[in-house]
Amino acid sequence: MIRFLGTIFAGLLGLAFGSFLNVCLNRWPDDESVVSPRSHCRNCEHTLAWWENLPLASWLALHGRCRNCQAQISWRYPLVEFSVGALWAFQAWKFLSVALDPALFTHALPMRDLYQALGDLLVSMILEWMLVALACLDAEDFWLPDRLTLPGTALAFAWVALAPALQKLDPAYVPKFSMGFQIESAAIAAMINVVVPSGLVLLVRWVYQFIRQREGIGMGDAKLMAMLAAWLGLPGALLSFALGAILGSVAAFAVLAVPAWRRGSASWAASTLPLGTFLCISGIVSSLWGKPIIAAYLRWSGF
Numbered sequence: 001m002i003r004f005l006g007t008i009f010a011g012l013l014g015l016a017f018g019s020f021l022n023v024c025l026n027r028w029p030d031d032e033s034v035v036s037p038r039s040h041c042r043n044c045e046h047t048l049a050w051w052e053n054l055p056l057a058s059w060l061a062l063h064g065r066c067r068n069c070q071a072q073i074s075w076r077y078p079l080v081e082f083s084v085g086a087l088w089a090f091q092a093w094k095f096l097s098v099a100l101d102p103a104l105f106t107h108a109l110p111m112r113d114l115y116q117a118l119g120d121l122l123v124s125m126i127l128e129w130m131l132v133a134l135a136c137l138d139a140e141d142f143w144l145p146d147r148l149t150l151p152g153t154a155l156a157f158a159w160v161a162l163a164p165a166l167q168k169l170d171p172a173y174v175p176k177f178s179m180g181f182q183i184e185s186a187a188i189a190a191m192i193n194v195v196v197p198s199g200l201v202l203l204v205r206w207v208y209q210f211i212r213q214r215e216g217i218g219m220g221d222a223k224l225m226a227m228l229a230a231w232l233g234l235p236g237a238l239l240s241f242a243l244g245a246i247l248g249s250v251a252a253f254a255v256l257a258v259p260a261w262r263r264g265s266a267s268w269a270a271s272t273l274p275l276g277t278f279l280c281i282s283g284i285v286s287s288l289w290g291k292p293i294i295a296a297y298l299r300w301s302g303f
């Protein structure tokens with residue numbers, strides 16, 4: 001019951017933060033304040049009443065149109081709200097399975113598992129919110145701002161590097177190595193995790209630039225890759241890259257097949273696809289199901 005209520009609460013909180021994210025997505029590209037003025041229609045400036053500003057519910061009640069000017073409200077609004085809500089609910093469900101485990105109170109399960117789960121919960125909530133933000137910004141504006149990717153990388157890196165220190169908080173823990181050594185080696189491993197996948201993106205970028213003589217992959221994609229790598233580790237990051245490339249190719253074929261989907265008048269070879277959006281989606285997928293996907297792949301390939 002507590003697990004159920006906790007999950008619902010996290011989901012509602014996610015809806016609210018998804019709603020706030022929609023405001024950020026509208027205002028960041030124009031460098032406007034996300035605090036004032038109050039939420040208003042982007043078309044007619046009509047200030048929204050509280051009941052027109054409820055996540056998901058208002059969009060459904062208003063049939064996706066402004067009450068004042070009937071302008072269409074993009075389906076990005078409910079999609080972002082639902083995504084953040086669902087992701088946060090899922091993370092809370094996962095955390096509560098550890099936090100409510102009776103083995104924790106009989107000390108059959110070490111306390112550090114609880115601290116680890118709590119840290120994972122908070123870090124995942126923040127990073128998944130950022131990934132939803134980056135997916136939308138790249139899709140709408142081809143923009144992966146440093147203000148998200150750099151703090152995201154720093155947060156993920158700090159969490160992965162400092163997690164071993166949690167063991168010290170566990171009274172039952174007997175250290176094999178000194179704490180300093182453990183944090184240091186975790187930091188070095190995290191560093192390698194970050195450098196290899198973002199190096200891979202930079203290499204692809206360089207090869208493309210060399211062959212085509214123009215920019216194919218932005219620096220933003222490399223920084224996004226660093227963020228995913230710091231968080232998910234090397235296997236998770238490579239999985240995200242592979243899934244992102246597959247998603248991107250499927251999208252590219254779709255664009256080829258349906259001429260109306262091409263952006264602008266550019267020829268098909270020059271029409272741009274937001275690689276960052278695909279990387280964000282595949283990053284979220286591999287944060288949720290990375291381990292089973294990699295295990296299934298290794299079994300299938302006979303390792």
Ligand SMILES: [Zn+2]
Nearest residue numbers: 041044066069
């Ligand atoms: Zn309006």
